[in-house]
Amino acid sequence: MSNKIKSISDLQLMFHRNERPIYFISATNFNLLGIDRWVNRFRYISYIDCFDGRHPNVFVPSESPHAEFSSIEDINNYLLQHKEVIDLIERRGGKPVATFLMFDEKTEALAEELGMDVWFPPAKLRQRCDNKMETVRIGNKAGVFSVPNALEKVDSYQHLMQIAERNKLGRDLVVQSAFGDSGHTTFFIANEDDFNKHKDEIVNDPEVKIMKRINCRGATLEACATQSGTLVGPLLTEVVGAKELTPYKGGWCGNEVFPGAFSEGVRQKARDMAERFGNQLLAEGYRGYFDLDFLIDQDNGEVYLGELNPRICGASPMTNHAAFAYADAPLFLFHLLEFSGVPFDLNVREINERWAQPHFIDSWSQVVIKYTEDKVDQVTRAPATGIYRLSEDGTMGYQRYDHERRAIDSEREAFFLRITGPGDYRYEGADLGILITRGRSMDDNFKLNIRARDWIRGIKNHYDGKPIVTTQHAVAPAPGSFKIL
Numbered sequence: 324m325s326n327k328i329k330s331i332s333d334l335q336l337m338f339h340r341n342e343r344p345i346y347f348i349s350a351t352n353f354n355l356l357g358i359d360r361w362v363n364r365f366r367y368i369s370y371i372d373c374f375d376g377r378h379p380n381v382f383v384p385s386e387s388p389h390a391e392f393s394s395i396e397d398i399n400n401y402l403l404q405h406k407e408v409i410d411l412i413e414r415r416g417g418k419p420v421a422t423f424l425m426f427d428e429k430t431e432a433l434a435e436e437l438g439m440d441v442w443f444p445p446a447k448l449r450q451r452c453d454n455k456m457e458t459v460r461i462g463n464k465a466g467v468f469s470v471p472n473a474l475e476k477v478d479s480y481q482h483l484m485q486i487a488e489r490n491k492l493g494r495d496l497v498v499q500s501a502f503g504d505s506g507h508t509t510f511f512i513a514n515e516d517d518f519n520k521h522k523d524e525i526v527n528d529p530e531v532k533i534m535k536r537i538n539c540r541g542a543t544l545e546a547c548a549t550q551s552g553t554l555v556g557p558l559l560t561e562v563v564g565a566k567e568l569t570p571y572k573g574g575w576c577g578n579e580v581f582p583g584a585f586s587e588g589v590r591q592k593a594r595d596m597a598e599r600f601g602n603q604l605l606a607e608g609y610r611g612y613f614d615l616d617f618l619i620d621q622d623n624g625e626v627y628l629g630e631l632n633p634r635i636c637g638a639s640p641m642t643n644h645a646a647f648a649y650a651d652a653p654l655f656l657f658h659l660l661e662f663s664g665v666p667f668d669l670n671v672r673e674i675n676e677r678w679a680q681p682h683f684i685d686s687w688s689q690v691v692i693k694y695t696e697d698k699v700d701q702v703t704r705a706p707a708t709g710i711y712r713l714s715e716d717g718t719m720g721y722q723r724y725d726h727e728r729r730a731i732d733s734e735r736e737a738f739f740l741r742i743t744g745p746g747d748y749r750y751e752g753a754d755l756g757i758l759i760t761r762g763r764s765m766d767d768n769f770k771l772n773i774r775a776r777d778w779i780r781g782i783k784n785h786y787d788g789k790p791i792v793t794t795q796h797a798v799a800p801a802p803g804s805f806k807i808l
Contacts, residue, residue: 328660328667331651331674337665338362338656344412345420345659346439350398350807352381353740353757354424356640357727358655366415368408370398371807373708373741373756378726384408395425395807403433412437420662424635424808442662444609449633452609454501455532458631465603467596470497470618470627472534477525480518483533492535498525499532509573511536539618540769541629542585543578545642546597547654548610549661552671553601555594556642556654557684560584561616562764565771567779570695570751577690578641579763582681585619592626593617594679600628612658614638637808640689640759644728647683688764690775691808692755692782694743699750700788706756708741711781713774719781734762737778742807749788754807758782 328334341363347355352367359365359380372383384407392398402408412419421439423430427446434441443449451457456474463469473490477483477498487496498521500508510521513536518525525531541561547554562568562577569576585593597615604613614636616629635655643653651674660667677683709724713735723730728738737760743753764775771779 328665328669330669334652334656334660334667334669335361337663338659341365342417343420344415344417345422345442346412347422348399348402349424350395351740351742352378353742353808354635354637354639355422355643355655356740357644357729358653360727361653361656362659364415364417368402368411370402371742372744374726375707375744377724382408382411396427396430398807399423399426399430400433403430403437409437412439422635422659440662442659443611443634448607448609452604452607452631452633455499455630456501456530458628459532461603461607461631462600462628464606465599467600467603467628469532469629470534470537470539472532474530474532476528476530477533479526480515480522483512483518483525486533490533492533495536497534497536499534500524500528501530507571507574511573537618537627538621539627540621542589542593542617542619543614543629543638544593544597544617545612545614545636545638545654546601547612547657547661548601548605549657549667549669549671550605550610551667551669553598553605554654554657554671555597555601555675555678557645557647557678558585558590558593558617559638559641560765560769562688562690562771565690566695567771567776568690568695569693570697575637575691576693577688577764578638579686579688579765580641580645580684581686581763582684586624589619589624589626590679594675596626596628598675600631604633609633611661612639612655637691640728640757641687644687645683646685647678650683651677686762687759688762688775689757689759690764690771690779691757692779694749694751694753694755696749697751699748700790702743702745702747702749702786702788704785704787705741705744705747706739706782706785708739708756710736711739711778712736713777713781717777717781719778721785728759731759731761734760734774736761739782743786748791749786755786756782757808 345365348368350370367381369383384405389401419439421434421441459469473486496512498510512518544558545556559578559580564573614632618627618629710722711719712722713719741756743755766772
């Protein structure tokens with residue numbers, strides 16, 4: 324298509340008629356669930372078959388020998404070298420496009436060998452922006468400020484206290500290392516004993532982020548930096564550290580979107596911060612989809628920059644299925660447009676103002692259910708992906724297969740995407756699956772509500788496992804042994 328894209332209708336038509344094969348290559352298709360409905364010739368290449376072969380646009384190659392995976396990049400590199408994947412890409416022809424949740428420079432080289440264009444900023448740039456220290460610096464340039472902090476190397480607890488005093492951060496601190504998700508690399512330090520628990524992680528880093536500890540609530544927002552400006556999605560709540568869902572204190576385990584989640588002032592401030600941050604990312608050379616975490620001070624209402632995820636992320640399914648997406652187009656389509664090479668000139672200010680209206684936000688929630696017990700076994704029974712129904716007594720049962728979350732009929736139904744299935748290993752922190760429901764999963768105090776707890780217990784009750792009788796664990800955990808969503 325050579326005509327300039329000037330409106331949402333043009334954008335929808337462009338992808339309705341798309342003839343270029345576009346792939347999302349990842350452990351599962353969770354992060355871009357449903358995008359295949361919007362983009363002709365969009366296909367998922369996955370490592371885990373969440374759908375038991377029933378999803379028409381998910382391709383899962385047969386298992387072949389590989390080194391133990393230690394990251395999602397390893398999975399993608401394995402997939403791009405798999406003969407069945409290579410054959411699929413060749414058979415479908417065209418000039419293929421690859422999109423990923425995570426990738427590295429090896430992934431880029433493998434994609435190039437297959438003649439695939441990677442429609443994301445280079446891995447090297449993404450890694451620079453992903454560094455939490457760099458996020459603070461980019462934000463400062465844009466006037467988007469983090470919780471009062473210092474970025475310094477720490478040698479000891481006494482040194483940490485000196486830095487805190489010099490920067491007026493108090494004695495109750497939060498320390499973060501450069502990379503990693505919040506459940507593993509955020510340390511709450513109120514005394515020397517706390518410091519000693521995490522001493523090696525802190526002192527071995529060349530630089531850490533040292534923050535004043537505030538009474539905060541987390542929120543997240545996805546946006547897309549384009550040559551026409553930065554488009555901003557809705558502000559989502561975060562489900563954090565719920566013991567029914569995750570063994571990791573402070574670990575992300577889900578999101579909600581609903582119109583009254585935040586005050587109008589907080590929503591407006593976060594949207595403005597995201598727009599300014601996106602425009603600064605463009606100046607840094609980064610373009611396309613990104614996610615910003617925010618920390619909202621409960622004592623004074625101040626909104627601070629939290630973290631940057633320079634990619635799609637676990638919140639993307641919520642953003643791309645919010646009401647604004649069905650009224651216009653999912654945010655990810657603007658990312659594809661940015662990299663397509665097709666000229667466009669969109670009125671981003673007008674789009675952002677429309678998306679900011681409360682009636683462009685509906686009410687959904689998703690929770691990521693991890694195995695929370697401190698033991699390992701092998702799964703003998705697991706709930707299938709599909710639609711489940713909750714009874715009045717709190718029990719739940721499988722209703723029917725579907726791969727569309729929109730198939731949920733009411734708040735008594737839910738869509739479950741299974742990650743860990745029969746034959747897989749369960750161990751502390753393994754992702755069992757994602758549960759998506761209409762309405763909220765938390766109460767007004769941002770704790771899981773009764774309905775959510777019933778759903779989580781019900782899903783876990785559909786799992787059975789048997790003890791591992793061998794001591795050879797080298798080939799055991801693969802899906803879920805590290806962050807895959």
